[in-house]
Amino acid sequence: MGADSLIKKIPHSQVIKLEDMVAVDANQVSSMTLVQRPSIGMTLFSLGEGEGIKMHTSPGDAMVQILSGIAEIIIGEEKHLVHGGETIILPANIPHALHAIKSFQMLLIVVKPDKQ
Known part of the structure; x- marks a missing residue:
């Protein structure tokens, strides 16, 4: 991994x-x-069983790839159970929260609009 690498760690x-x-x-x-x-x-995130990330919004679309475990992901008023190997998109500017039903790991990719 060189000093000019765009993906770190x-x-x-x-x-x-x-x-x-x-x-x-x-x-x-x-x-x-x-x-x-x-x-x-x-x-990359990991959440121990019972842990969570409280309701918040993002100015960009967020793609959550659950790597292991089970997450309850709330988007607006809808609840989704997302298992290891599954992906869900959290739309920009819609409140969302995550809760570990079973300890889980995820890759979060947030893509925001280009500044004009």
């Missing part, structure tokens, strides 16, 4: 399991930012 040019990059700790939310730019962010 994970090995390049080799096969990896993203689940191995962010450990699940009981009673804790952990994260590792891979990319943080004005129009895109990529972050």
